[in-house]
Amino acid sequence: MQSHALESIFSKLYSETSLVYLTKYLNVILIPKIRSNQCHCLHFPNRNIQTRKYASHRDAPKSFSKAVSDAEKLVGYPTSFLSLRCLLSDEVSNIAYHMRKLVGTKHPLLKTARGMVFDGKNNLQIRGLLVMLVSKAAGPNSQAPYTEQDMISGVYPSQRALAEIIEVIYTASLIHKGIVNLKDIVPEDGPVIDMEFGNKMAVLSGDYLLSSACSGLAKLGNPDVVDLVARAIGDMMTAEFTEFTDTFEKTNTSQISTSFTDWLKQTRLSLGSLLAHSCWSAMTLAGHSKYLEEMAFSFGENVIYAQQLCKEITSFTNQDEQTSQSPGSLAPVVLFRELASEDEMSYLINYSPDSVYSYNKLLNVVRRTGALEKCQDLCVQYRNKAIASLDCFKESDAKLALINMVTAISSIK
Amino acid sequence: MSFKVLKETRHFNKWTQNVIEQLRACEFLIGNSEDYRYAVHKRSQNVVICSSSSCHSHRLCPTHRTSLIYTTLNANTTSILALPSTCQYSNVQAVRAFSTVGKDEPDVYVDIDPYKLVEADMASLANDIKKQLNTQETLLKTMSHYYFDGKGKTFRPLVALLMSKACNISTNISDRVLSKQRTVAIVAEMIHTASLVHDDVIDASDTRRGQCSLNKMYGQRKSILVGDYILSQASIALASTGNPQVITILSSVLEDLVSGEFMQLGSKEDENERFSHYLKKTYKKTASLIANTCKAVAILGQCDDFMSEKAYQYGRNLGIAFQLVDDLLDFVSSELVMGKPTAADLKLGLATAPVLFAAQEFPELHPMIMRRFTVDGDVETARHLVAKSEGVQQTKLLASQHSQEAIKSLQEFRASDARLSLERLARILLERKS
Numbered sequence: 100m101q102s103h104a105l106e107s108i109f110s111k112l113y114s115e116t117s118l119v120y121l122t123k124y125l126n127v128i129l130i131p132k133i134r135s136n137q138c139h140c141l142h143f144p145n146r147n148i149q150t151r152k153y154a155s156h157r158d159a160p161k162s163f164s165k166a167v168s169d170a171e172k173l174v175g176y177p178t179s180f181l182s183l184r185c186l187l188s189d190e191v192s193n194i195a196y197h198m199r200k201l202v203g204t205k206h207p208l209l210k211t212a213r214g215m216v217f218d219g220k221n222n223l224q225i226r227g228l229l230v231m232l233v234s235k236a237a238g239p240n241s242q243a244p245y246t247e248q249d250m251i252s253g254v255y256p257s258q259r260a261l262a263e264i265i266e267v268i269y270t271a272s273l274i275h276k277g278i279v280n281l282k283d284i285v286p287e288d289g290p291v292i293d294m295e296f297g298n299k300m301a302v303l304s305g306d307y308l309l310s311s312a313c314s315g316l317a318k319l320g321n322p323d324v325v326d327l328v329a330r331a332i333g334d335m336m337t338a339e340f341t342e343f344t345d346t347f348e349k350t351n352t353s354q355i356s357t358s359f360t361d362w363l364k365q366t367r368l369s370l371g372s373l374l375a376h377s378c379w380s381a382m383t384l385a386g387h388s389k390y391l392e393e394m395a396f397s398f399g400e401n402v403i404y405a406q407q408l409c410k411e412i413t414s415f416t417n418q419d420e421q422t423s424q425s426p427g428s429l430a431p432v433v434l435f436r437e438l439a440s441e442d443e444m445s446y447l448i449n450y451s452p453d454s455v456y457s458y459n460k461l462l463n464v465v466r467r468t469g470a471l472e473k474c475q476d477l478c479v480q481y482r483n484k485a486i487a488s489l490d491c492f493k494e495s496d497a498k499l500a501l502i503n504m505v506t507a508i509s510s511i512k
Numbered sequence: 513m514s515f516k517v518l519k520e521t522r523h524f525n526k527w528t529q530n531v532i533e534q535l536r537a538c539e540f541l542i543g544n545s546e547d548y549r550y551a552v553h554k555r556s557q558n559v560v561i562c563s564s565s566s567c568h569s570h571r572l573c574p575t576h577r578t579s580l581i582y583t584t585l586n587a588n589t590t591s592i593l594a595l596p597s598t599c600q601y602s603n604v605q606a607v608r609a610f611s612t613v614g615k616d617e618p619d620v621y622v623d624i625d626p627y628k629l630v631e632a633d634m635a636s637l638a639n640d641i642k643k644q645l646n647t648q649e650t651l652l653k654t655m656s657h658y659y660f661d662g663k664g665k666t667f668r669p670l671v672a673l674l675m676s677k678a679c680n681i682s683t684n685i686s687d688r689v690l691s692k693q694r695t696v697a698i699v700a701e702m703i704h705t706a707s708l709v710h711d712d713v714i715d716a717s718d719t720r721r722g723q724c725s726l727n728k729m730y731g732q733r734k735s736i737l738v739g740d741y742i743l744s745q746a747s748i749a750l751a752s753t754g755n756p757q758v759i760t761i762l763s764s765v766l767e768d769l770v771s772g773e774f775m776q777l778g779s780k781e782d783e784n785e786r787f788s789h790y791l792k793k794t795y796k797k798t799a800s801l802i803a804n805t806c807k808a809v810a811i812l813g814q815c816d817d818f819m820s821e822k823a824y825q826y827g828r829n830l831g832i833a834f835q836l837v838d839d840l841l842d843f844v845s846s847e848l849v850m851g852k853p854t855a856a857d858l859k860l861g862l863a864t865a866p867v868l869f870a871a872q873e874f875p876e877l878h879p880m881i882m883r884r885f886t887v888d889g890d891v892e893t894a895r896h897l898v899a900k901s902e903g904v905q906q907t908k909l910l911a912s913q914h915s916q917e918a919i920k921s922l923q924e925f926r927a928s929d930a931r932l933s934l935e936r937l938a939r940i941l942l943e944r945k946s
Contacts (some may be wrong), residue, residue: 272740275736278733278736279732280734281732299713302710302713303770306770307774309743310769310770317764322753325747325759326747329748332743333741333744336737339734340649340737341649
């Protein structure tokens with residue numbers, strides 16, 4: 100391959116500091132690029148530096164980064180790496196070229212790009228890693244369409260490819276969810292024409308990732324897996340049209356119709372389905388039994404419930420962590436609604452998002468009703484359920500790593 | 513490529529010069545893209561054209577000079593450079609053939625209505641798609657069903673169903689459409705619709721098929737997500753065929769669609785590359801879906817590689833012809849008939865075949881193509897120049913050549929109503945007004 104061409108692309112990308120977002124964006128686009136099983140791929144030269152960056156970030160709990168790095172070692176190498184072929188593709192250079200225009204606007208595409216590589220919180224690209232660990236924990240199988248020699252660090256090539264596909268799909272969904280409605284644009288976002296352009300880029304790059312994911316899936320040669328993953332994509336999209344989403348788009352915290360069942364459904368659709376179906380698919384690819392498929396599915400689903408509960412509790416109790424998410428949709432508040440008396444509900448109804456005072460009052464009342472505590476209990480329950488579904492696997496390093504990771508991502512600070 | 517080689521032959525007499533000009537036009541006409549192959553038409557030796565790679569010889573065979581027939585490019589005839597393929601001097605290795613337009617085969621099947629043959633299958637199509645898209649979420653249901661109202665042309669499923677029948681009769685497995693082939697037809701329409709939804713956001717178009725577009729009604733964000741949803745349900749349907757080869761073939765269409773969209777973002781600096789860029793884009797954005805659908809149903813109909821390739825070629829040529837007609841209608845049709853504003857492509861900055869042809873006659877179009885008709889008055893000027901030029905006729909001519917090629921690829925199929933319908937379809941395609 101023409102190495103000078105590659106070098107020039109790199110130097111072009113890294114020399115311009117204003118293009119730092121773009122570079123990161125490219126990492127996102129490129130790193131999880133699906134490659135065929137035989138294709139040789141290079142490690143991204145800056146990858147190590149970036150990994151260290153994740154690890155030393157102030158918000159990342161120590162135990163979590165250790166769990167991740169231990170786990171990454173177990174499966175041989177991280178899910179993410181760069182394919183030469185992809186870097187030189189027309190599509191990517193096209194995106195790179197056009198992304199310059201976006202720097203300086205508030206298009207969510209930039210935020211998504213930044214967040215994917217450098218989220219700062221406990222939301223790294225762990226899906227692929229979990230899929231590979233589950234694959235490894237399940238071990239080799241005589242029914243698999245491969246021999247044991249095909250395994251690299253205990254993972255079949257198809258399972259490894261699947262892990263990457265999952266990351267690509269997740270990235271694509273984030274990019275597409277970051278598309279803005281042009282009629283809702285406010286002047287601070289930047290010029291409408293730039294925002295429209297950002298949308299264009301978001302549509303195209305998301306489509307590009309999705310189409311590579313689809314061909315990657317097709318290459319796995321297993322229609323059942325295509326079906327499972329397609330269902331997960333369908334669920335992720337469905338999540339954007341539920342009553343739950345609808346309610347909180349209007350950021351009206353006094354809405355009282357939302358129950359914890361709705362919260363569970365929303366979490367399953369938007370996040371759980373992908374991991375659960377991927378874990379299932381990883382078993383299918385190795386020809387494992389129906390029972391193992393079910394257990395892997397249940398593991399994926401429960402991990403997400405535990406992780407999401409933990410995230411939302413943290414988000415609710417630490418005011419600095421305030422996300423764009425409406426507090427009314429956070430699990431503790433959803434539970435609070437079910438437990439609160441009419442009197443206590445008034446704190447929620449009168450809640451004003453801009454006032455610290457009002458926020459503290461709400462926090463206190465949520466604590467008082469026991470909703471927060473119940474949320475923490477639930478988090479532990481789902482974590483235990485996840486760990487219990489691993490009982491079907493023999494004791495191994497991979498299983499231990501899974502337990503460590505699950506514990507880490509569901510530990511409330 | 514051959515154009516450049518031929519330029520060096522300028523020292524020849526005026527007559528040769530003339531031939532070169534014609535050749536250049538031909539080259540332009542067929543494009544020089546690698547994947548743009550023409551099958552050798554054995555029957556018509558009088559319509560042989562040199563391929564780009566075969567024009568190494570700087571001299572034209574003197575003995576055959578007189579037998580070199582060429583006609584002018586205007587009117588309804590192809591520019592034809594005829595050399596007996598036995599001529600050693602011409603050094604023709606890869607001969608690309610052209611047939612004259614619709615002259616060799618009389619159009620005797622006028623009475624066949626392609627829709628008739630698969631009417632029952634077509635009638636329940638929209639409902640089956642809606643079933644596939646069913647969901648509890650009301651808004652998602654409304655939005656994803658929006659374009660499957662039965663008002664669309666459903667051209668892709670029609671081709672898929674007819675091709676299924678033609679294949680099944682040829683391989684003697686059935687005289688009907690198999691349920692898996694029907695699934696492929698459904699998937700094709702779903703992929704097509706999903707791509708329309710995304711295209712409308714990218715092109716910021718407010719109308720589609722004469723009605724309000726999804727993005728206009730529900731905003732850009734949800735429209736894109738609905739497109740993804742339709743695609744995911746199409747994948748589920750596709751997976752139900754249980755055939756990994758078919759899944760791979762149709763997944764490759766998605767990659768083509770995206771890469772076609774990317775190609776549309778940029779225009780080529782080089783005037784000669786521009787046409788092949790355009791044709792390649794046309795293949796990726798339109799023909800790939802039709803071609804690969806045909807191939808997929810052929811495989812499901814137990815066709816061998818040779819026949820599947822023929823099915824693919826039919827779809828590919830049909831698809832390109834379809835798009836060429838679409839592109840020329842953009843210039844000749846009125847807003848009312850098309851269901852979308854005319855000269856829409858120009859307004860989007862896209863130079864399609866009529867403009868590219870017109871630019872040969874009116875070089876002042878080139879700078880406008882390069883700046884994507886962004887300067888005030890560009891669109892009007894370009895429209896005017898296209899109307900004055902032979903661009904529309906030449907586009908039609910090119911479309912009819914592809915239509916002929918499509919019909920030729922069907923020769924190996926056993927004669928049947930389905931095959932006749934496919935042939936008929938390739939012909940009426942050229943006459944469509946909307």
